[in-house]
Amino acid sequence: MRRDLISIDDLTLAELNDYLGFAARVESMSETDKVTLLRGKVLAVMFFEPSTRTRLSFETAMQRLGGGVVGFSDILATSVKKGESFLDTIRTVECYSDVLVCRHPKEGTARLATEVSRIPVINAGDGTNQHPTQTLLDLYTLQKFFGKIDGLKISFAGDLKYSRTVHSLLHALMKYEGVEFILASPELLELPEYLKLEARRRGHTLHETRDLMEAVRGADCLYMTRIQQERFPDPIEYDMVKGAYVLNAAMLRGCPAHFKVLHPLPRLNEIATDVDATRHAGYFEQVLNGVYMRQAILLDVLEVTL
Amino acid sequence: MSDARHPDSDDRRESDRRTTELIPKIEQGIVIDHIPAGRGVHVLAAVRGYPGMENTLISVGLNYASTKLGKKDILKLSTTNMPDEVIEHVALVAPRVSIKRICDYQVDKKYVIEFPQTISNKLRCRNSNCITNYEDRVTTVFRCFDSMTRQVKCGHCERIFFLDELDLIRATD
Numbered sequence: 238m239r240r241d242l243i244s245i246d247d248l249t250l251a252e253l254n255d256y257l258g259f260a261a262r263v264e265s266m267s268e269t270d271k272v273t274l275l276r277g278k279v280l281a282v283m284f285f286e287p288s289t290r291t292r293l294s295f296e297t298a299m300q301r302l303g304g305g306v307v308g309f310s311d312i313l314a315t316s317v318k319k320g321e322s323f324l325d326t327i328r329t330v331e332c333y334s335d336v337l338v339c340r341h342p343k344e345g346t347a348r349l350a351t352e353v354s355r356i357p358v359i360n361a362g363d364g365t366n367q368h369p370t371q372t373l374l375d376l377y378t379l380q381k382f383f384g385k386i387d388g389l390k391i392s393f394a395g396d397l398k399y400s401r402t403v404h405s406l407l408h409a410l411m412k413y414e415g416v417e418f419i420l421a422s423p424e425l426l427e428l429p430e431y432l433k434l435e436a437r438r439r440g441h442t443l444h445e446t447r448d449l450m451e452a453v454r455g456a457d458c459l460y461m462t463r464i465q466q467e468r469f470p471d472p473i474e475y476d477m478v479k480g481a482y483v484l485n486a487a488m489l490r491g492c493p494a495h496f497k498v499l500h501p502l503p504r505l506n507e508i509a510t511d512v513d514a515t516r517h518a519g520y521f522e523q524v525l526n527g528v529y530m531r532q533a534i535l536l537d538v539l540e541v542t543l
Numbered sequence: 544m545s546d547a548r549h550p551d552s553d554d555r556r557e558s559d560r561r562t563t564e565l566i567p568k569i570e571q572g573i574v575i576d577h578i579p580a581g582r583g584v585h586v587l588a589a590v591r592g593y594p595g596m597e598n599t600l601i602s603v604g605l606n607y608a609s610t611k612l613g614k615k616d617i618l619k620l621s622t623t624n625m626p627d628e629v630i631e632h633v634a635l636v637a638p639r640v641s642i643k644r645i646c647d648y649q650v651d652k653k654y655v656i657e658f659p660q661t662i663s664n665k666l667r668c669r670n671s672n673c674i675t676n677y678e679d680r681v682t683t684v685f686r687c688f689d690s691m692t693r694q695v696k697c698g699h700c701e702r703i704f705f706l707d708e709l710d711l712i713r714a715t716d
């Protein structure tokens with residue numbers, strides 16, 4: 238059966254761990270060995286909305302495996318703007334390539350692409366629904382920093398209500414044993430109730446707070462997200478809230494050596510730049526891990542084993 | 544036939560009641576029974592629209608007494624051959640109805656239809672940002688998320704809905 242990567246919910250715990258192991262093997266290879274693995278293969282990058290970092294990560298991943306990249310990242314320059322249907326675009330682009338990476342502002346597009354495509358489809362974000370390669374690289378980052386995921390105490394801070402990244406990572410972490418969560422957010426941006434219920438039902442401990450320092454103390458890892466102004470009807474309320482969820486180096490004094498700060502990037506001002514020089518900054522390594530994980534995913538859907 | 548001996552009080556009393564009922568027993572056909580009162584017209588709408596059902600005689604009984612449900616609706620059809628697609632559609636509009644096939648005035652086969660595991664091209668997604676609402680030629684797929692609460696999950700946008708929140712795509716559309 239053709240392999241696609243559309244939703245984290247499609248993956249079992251064993252499959253998640255297979256990806257983590259695969260990414261570790263990719264990382265351990267030399268660049269010269271890697272650069273022959275997908276020689277002659279072409280990746281089509283179809284970004285119906287811009288996301289420069291995700292696109293660069295996929296393109297780098299493919300090129301360092303020796304493959305080529307075609308595609309578009311500007312919807313205005315393509316026939317899509319002229320009213321071509323999404324499915325017709327998929328049917329056209331698959332003729333030029335061996336694997337599709339698709340990002341689209343509407344939910345369900347990547348799944349729909351699998352229904353017509355003859356080549357593997359990787360979801361690089363469908364509206365507010367899924368962004369599975371981000372979740373896998375986040376898991377890989379946790380695995381690398383801590384050597385395990387079971388039993389970790391992980392804090393999430395910022396916009397927990399709308400963040401697709403947070404929801405998806407939480408879903409994945411609920412498949413692991415004994416992971417504890419600390420949730421720090423303004424009242425307006427709390428984690429949706431159904432996710433809290435599901436976490437508790439699966440036996441995870443949840444601690445909710447408005448205080449960012451509570452999310453720093455006692456956790457192994459702090460996963461921060463952007464708080465976007467457009468979520469707030471009142472700009473004054475936004476100004477008050479955003480100041481309360483800014484992390485700086487002074488707040489990390491006294492943290493255990495293994496404590497790490499992660500962020501899906503780009504950041505606004507929620508992590509002060511003085512955190513970058515501390516041993517706790519994990520977010521740039523997270524970016525690098527994204528390349529290894531996306532290489533593992535490309536190899537996996539193209540059925541190359543290591 | 545074990546089904547016929549099943550102590551279903553509704554069945555047992557049917558012969559006693561039949562003189563007061565408006566729909567007579569049928570010699571041959573299908574009875575859709577134990578429809579929660581009020582849902583009978585929805586079941587009728589589900590059944591009659593299907594290709595192949597247009598020449599089927601259908602009697603509709605509303606507000607019959609039922610020991611199980613208090614009040615129930617009931618449909619009797621002249622055909623013994625109801626396509627699976629129609630049965631699946633009935634399962635969506637009315638929970639846990641019984642289907643009885645009648646042969647020579649006797650119940651020949653009887654079963655309760657359960658909530659479907661997969662619902663293909665019968666429901667429209669309510670998420671206004673779901674791609675299924677923008678592309679032509681898309682078959683919607685919903686999967687059972689929780690049969691007790693009648694919740695289903697869109698196979699495309701992965702949102703979860705109560706079945707009753709969703710609009711049916713009519714067979715005649």
Ligand SMILES: [Zn+2]
Nearest residue numbers: 668673697700
């Ligand atoms: Zn949907």
